[in-house]
Amino acid sequence: MLQLKDNFKNWTSGNDIIDEFIQQSQLNAVCYINYIEWIPFEKFQNITYIAEGGFGKVYAAEWPEGNIEYWDIEDQKWYRYHYNKYALKSLNNSSDISSDFLNEFMQKKIGKLRQLASGLLDIHNAGLVHKDFHSGNILFNIDPVISDLGMCQPANKQTVKEEGIYGVLPYMAPEVLRGHQYTKAADIYSFGIIINELLSEEIPFNDIPHDKFLAIKVCNGLRPNISKDVPKLLVDLITKCWDAEIDNRPTTNELHQLLKKWVYELRKVKNVEGWKSNEICSQVDECNKLGKKKFEISKSSKGKSDNIQTHPQAIYTSRLLNFKNLPKPVNSSDLSSCQLNSGNFTLTIFILKSIY
Structure with a gap:
């Protein structure tokens, strides 16, 4: 951009x-x-x-x-x-007004995520896995569409090859990086990265090389920053999607139903008396208030606009990866966060x- x-x-x-x-x-x-x-x-x-x-x-x-x-x-x-x-x-x-504006902006984002979840659900219901799910393979026109199905294959097909795996490292599940079979749960991991990318507005790991050291860190629990302005319900969903334990990740249907529920609640709650009392709307409102305070602080400085740079070894196109002797995937309790400027x-x- x-x-x-x-x-x-x-x-x-x-x-x-x-x-x-x-x-x-x-x-x-x-x-x-x-x-x-x-x-x-x-x-x-x-x-x-x-x-x-x-x-x-x-x-x-x-x-x-x-x-x-x-x-x-x-x-x-x-x-x-x-x-x-x-x-x-x-x-x-x-x-x-900034709260009104941001609430509507958040509603639109969650709506797009719901549409993406619907597309992934169609793929999984057909007995397939995508295997290369990242933001570069999402096309936007009126609605988002999952593209590049060239690596899509039956979920029960064993295709792990000795020469390595193809993908974009920041979006790849740790078990896949270790050479294990690609599953629907690996697509869910990728979706968690995409959800955070859209809501936190930060490209994953754009400031560090996409090499074996990053793969090791991912297996040790490193995940992208989650903005403090992301509602807790969505933070919880993101962390479940990218959980190191496959069985802890939601199914595609669970993911779709939850996003669908939140979209419905966000659409129905706005009336002449303001926000009705339901959890997702209250959290969106509170997060926007936090963002407004940080945006006010940013007015006295240049902000981060001129400091956003992508590391020359951060690669966001699919390529062959082959990492040996990666550690067993674990979760990390150390969740760092980035800031989203906002204002009043x-x-x-x-x-x-x-x-x-």
Whole structure:
């Protein structure tokens, strides 16, 4: 996303907190659907009032420029999907607007994870395992789609080879790194890494070499950082997915049903009285309050935007790996965490949603 970073100087919302939040989402995005873009209001056309609720007004509008689809290498510019129709939701003068905004953003993320879990469930219900499940094999258009099924095979087929295994090291289960049979539980481990990548907005192990030393550390319980802004229910799910003990990981159906339940609860709870009392919504709200405080602190510094670098030996394409004499996988109780900048502000902001 270096092209997005180079464009920081060409736009501003007029609010430092919003700018920082948008920049962080762009710097940490792994695909176009995972980040926010600032759109000046004058770029919208044919704006039509739809309705008004307890928290603001809803409009329909056209955005001729359209959202980004991909970077055109030959023309060195972004290719955009033109003339989409969008919904604009205004949150007027809310004293807790950042919480409202982040709650909706978290709901969308969990919804995408539920869709991915549904795709993985289809694969597993067909008696197959993916064997190369990582964020680079997820395609986003309207909905996320699991791609690159070239290594997909029957779950009961024994194919461990002496020359090594193929995959992207940060997403590979420790038992697979040791040369054991690839199972559905190994796909679940990979899903745990992906869940954390999306929610914590940090690419796993991007600052260290992807070599045998990392493989040893993974077997000894090292896992990616989990942001303090991730709700505890989701932290618990992530840690279960990447548990060193295969039998402790949830099944694909359990994973899908849990995410489906949370999506439903997050959609139904918002009313004119605020958040209703259920666990996932309360945790999302509390985590956003924590994030707001850290975002406020970040205003006095440059933040981490200019310090995000990927180690030259951090490799995120599938390759042949062959590690000998790795230790038996164990869990570690030492969970470190990264910080997600957030903030507290009051203004009118429009949240953009594509209408398909």
